[in-house]
Amino acid sequence: MTNSERSNLEPLAQQAAMLEAVQQLVAVVAKLRSPDGGCPWDLAQTPESLIPYVIEEAYETVEAIQSGDPVAIREELGDLLLQVVLQAQIASDANQFNLTEVAQGISEKLIRRHPHVFSTVTVETMDDVYRNWEQIKAIEKGEDPNIAPPLSKKLSRYARSLPPLMAGMKISRKAAEVGFEWESIDGVWAKFQEELTEFKEALATTDKTHQEAELGDLLFTVINLARWYDLDPSxxxxxxxxxxxxxxxxxxxxxxxxxxxxxxxxxxxxxxxxxxxxxxxx
Missing domain, CATH: 1.20.890 (cAMP-dependent Protein Kinase, Chain A)
Known part of the structure; x- marks a missing residue:
């Protein structure tokens, strides 16, 4: 066997091993979810009950990546992958969708949103890639790619899908991009003092809803201070x-x-x- 033939076989062998490992994981999760001899804990889980684990595993994966430890990263990616497979298995049990459809869906989306790689579109910069991506997303959602969607719609998505601190920063930045912004940092500090006073006044009442609202306003102003000073509040x-x-x-x-x-x-x-x-x- 020539070196060229051997080099062609190695990627194929690696791909086969990867597919076998994924199939084994799917089989293990299916067994855990089987009414015949499965695990009572796994059988009791729902998509909603697993939400805390999805969030926890995502954060632990981030922590492992930040540590730079390949062993920790590999382990945490495995835990995160388990959450994907388990969610897909629960959906399959309910005849909704399965892991195959999940993988096919994301592959088709990546191909569709990267015409400069999988088709004949030409791009010069990352800005070109971003513009194409946003236009394709708009078309997928039945929107006119030449008409920007309402800012509130975009910000609502951040509020629903991101952790509060991260969502606050995203919302603050996007609002600033359209001009909803203080003229100087002095205005942000003045707003901070205003919100701090209002929070203290709310604490003097017994209205928890009002207290939490004022606390939220104060925290959002702190996030804006972080943005002005180019700091990451998270x-x-x-x-x-x-x-x-x-x-x-x-x-x-x-x-x-x-x-x-x-x-x-x-x-x-x-x-x-x-x-x-x-x-x-x-």
């Missing part, structure tokens, strides 16, 4: 969460009893010590 909050846990770990490492047995003053002292140690390690 990454910022994630970093704060991680630092809080790291400091708590440091506190527990030196504590000689449960943290609940310490006074507030003692906990504050442990907290400051933990911060100092972490700064030294940094």
């Amino acid at each position: 990454a910022a909050l994630q970093g704060t969460n991680q630092r809080f846990i790291q400091r708590l770990e440091q506190m527990e490492a030196v504590a000689d009893r449960s943290l609940s047995d310490y006074s507030l003053e003692q906990l504050e002292q442990l907290w400051q010590q933990a911060k100092a140690r972490l700064r030294g390690e940094g």
Whole structure:
């Protein structure tokens, strides 16, 4: 066998192994969902009950990617793939659709939305790709690609489909693009002070709905501040969460009893010590 023949066989062997592995996963999930000897937990699941797991696995996949650890990335991608296969199996059990249709649908969409790769359309820049993509999406939805859809329709999609912080940033940016924007950062800070005052006033009442509304307004203004300073609020909050846990770990490492047995003053002292140690390690 020549080197050329061997190199042609290797991709085919890899493809066969990949398809076999996917088929095995599908068979495993089908067995878990089988009324005859399946797993009671898997049988009890619905598309809605699995939503928290879909979100959790997506975030854990992101964390693994950020870590740069190939082993962790591979494992988390597997967990995320399981959620796709499990959702498709539940739908198949209900005679709605199956994994084959899911894969075919996304393949057809990718081919349709990349005419510069799979057809004769020519593009020069990424902006050309984006414009073509948006026009094709509009046609798919029965819309006129030459008429921009109402901004509110686009923003509603972000609010429905994205985590709140991410949606807030998207909504803020898109609104700014059409001119719904402060003239300077001073205006954003003034709005922040206004919303902070209104939130404090709401807290003086007993109306929870009003309190949450004012808290939402305040948080949205903070998101706008982040946008003006070119900061990522999701990454910022994630970093704060991680630092809080790291400091708590440091506190527990030196504590000689449960943290609940310490006074507030003692906990504050442990907290400051933990911060100092972490700064030294940094």
